[in-house]
Amino acid sequence: MSTSMNRRNWLKSSAMLAGGLGLAPALKWNTAEAANAIAAQLYAMPKEQVGEMVMARPQLKARLLANENPFGPCKKAREALIGEIDGSFRYGFEKKAEFAELLAQDYKLTEVEERGRGKRYTQVLLGAGSTELLMAASIVYGQNGGRILSADPTYMSLIRSAQNVGAEWDTVPLTKDYKHDLNALADAVSEEHSMVYICNPNNPTGTSVDPDELRAFCKEVSKKKPIFIDEAYIDYTPDPEKYSMADLVAEGYNVIVTRTFSKLHAFAGLRIGYTLAQPDVIAEMSKYTNGDGNISSPSIAAAIETYKDKEYHAYAKEMNEKSKQFLYKTLENAGYEYIPSDTNFVLFPVRLDSNRFRSEMMKRGVGVRSWSFSNQEWCRVSIGTMQDMEYFAEAFNEIS
Numbered sequence: 001m002s003t004s005m006n007r008r009n010w011l012k013s014s015a016m017l018a019g020g021l022g023l024a025p026a027l028k029w030n031t032a033e034a035a036n037a038i039a040a041q042l043y044a045m046p047k048e049q050v051g052e053m054v055m056a057r058p059q060l061k062a063r064l065l066a067n068e069n070p071f072g073p074c075k076k077a078r079e080a081l082i083g084e085i086d087g088s089f090r091y092g093f094e095k096k097a098e099f100a101e102l103l104a105q106d107y108k109l110t111e112v113e114e115r116g117r118g119k120r121y122t123q124v125l126l127g128a129g130s131t132e133l134l135m136a137a138s139i140v141y142g143q144n145g146g147r148i149l150s151a152d153p154t155y156m157s158l159i160r161s162a163q164n165v166g167a168e169w170d171t172v173p174l175t176k177d178y179k180h181d182l183n184a185l186a187d188a189v190s191e192e193h194s195m196v197y198i199c200n201p202n203n204p205t206g207t208s209v210d211p212d213e214l215r216a217f218c219k220e221v222s223k224k225k226p227i228f229i230d231e232a233y234i235d236y237t238p239d240p241e242k243y244s245m246a247d248l249v250a251e252g253y254n255v256i257v258t259r260t261f262s263k264l265h266a267f268a269g270l271r272i273g274y275t276l277a278q279p280d281v282i283a284e285m286s287k288y289t290n291g292d293g294n295i296s297s298p299s300i301a302a303a304i305e306t307y308k309d310k311e312y313h314a315y316a317k318e319m320n321e322k323s324k325q326f327l328y329k330t331l332e333n334a335g336y337e338y339i340p341s342d343t344n345f346v347l348f349p350v351r352l353d354s355n356r357f358r359s360e361m362m363k364r365g366v367g368v369r370s371w372s373f374s375n376q377e378w379c380r381v382s383i384g385t386m387q388d389m390e391y392f393a394e395a396f397n398e399i400s
């Protein structure tokens with residue numbers, strides 16, 4: 001079914017739901033009663049529509065379903081955002097150039113190309129969030145008989161988009177401790193593959209691989225095929241600099257590292273991401289993005305501030321860790337296991353059907369995501385504020 005069809009059905013269903021409940025959505029949509037009544041009915045709907053409805057609901061008590069950072073953008077980023085509003089009638093060329101320069105200097109990727117509007121770093125590509133960049137890569141490596149190799153389960157944006165342009169997808173299961181099986185992936189890479197996709201840390205499992213092993217894997221396998229490393233959650237690992245494969249780009253390896261500000265930097269709504277890769281890869285990917293043109297000037301001004309604000313990075317990480325430890329305790333106290341996470345979400349096995357579990361949590365105002373793999377039902381819960389985690393614990397203890 002096409003996306004436009006889904007959206008039409010969704011709109012129709014929302015209208016029917018609101019009508020059926022006798023609600024005037026504009027007036028009552030934000031009350032907890034309305035939220036719960038709607039949530040209770042949602043699960044009579046087809047699964048894919050439920051997903052869209054969940055994302056549309058702003059009135060959850062605890063929204064723990066999109067791995068957002070609830071501690072919000074840092075103060076300097078907020079000030080930069082506000083400060084940029086008056087000048088936002090202009091395109092933000094200068095700030096974008098400044099941000100690209102910062103990245104290029106830090107990652108030692110200073111090769112430039114002269115262009116009409118000035119220089120362009122040939123190994124850096126900015127995006128309005130990393131999804132834009134994942135989409136671009138999915139076209140470059142998915143079209144014309146592309147074939148993507150990845151672990152399963154993993155983050156599906158790039159893979160699904162590649163499939164939409166005709167690519168095949170080959171999978172390798174995770175190890176017993178739910179990490180990427182690098183040996184199996186190395187064995188599985190064949191001449192037919194156009195790209196290897198590695199999400200590290202992995203979504204939905206929250207696991208990361210040993211950085212030395214991943215580095216050795218990248219050095220070897222990238223001689224055969226490009227490796228795309230999705231580092232959306234890298235900032236939450238014990239040592240982001242070591243865990244990141246970005247340095248391999250400067251060393252000339254064919255790895256494509258993509259990062260986002262949506263997680264640790266709390267920019268999910270502000271939309272900032274970037275890719276670091278070899279010049280020929282960046283040139284190809286650029287054809288399928290709007291350069292940096294989709295990024296707003298307030299967002300880029302804020303990005304420069306948060307990027308430099310190391311104190312905030314430590315703060316956000318510490319807050320995440322505190323809430324995560326509380327969540328671990330909640331699960332342990334109820335006799336549940338979980339996969340130890342290097343991210344801002346945790347995956348744990350549930351005893352109910354996972355859709356039912358999610359629906360019961362939703363009825364209690366707590367949004368989570370559900371998965372089913374390895375003959376097991378799972379819940380993925382994002383790390384929120386301590387208050388969010390208390391709401392989670394309350395709802396979870398009622399149904400566990």
Ligand SMILES: Cc1ncc(COP(=O)(O)O)c(C=O)c1O
Nearest residue numbers: 129130131155203232260262273
């Ligand atoms: C692994 C991974 N990559 C990329 C993204 C896309 O994030 P954004 O487009 O907000 O940068 C997400 C979002 O949750 C993600 O989990």
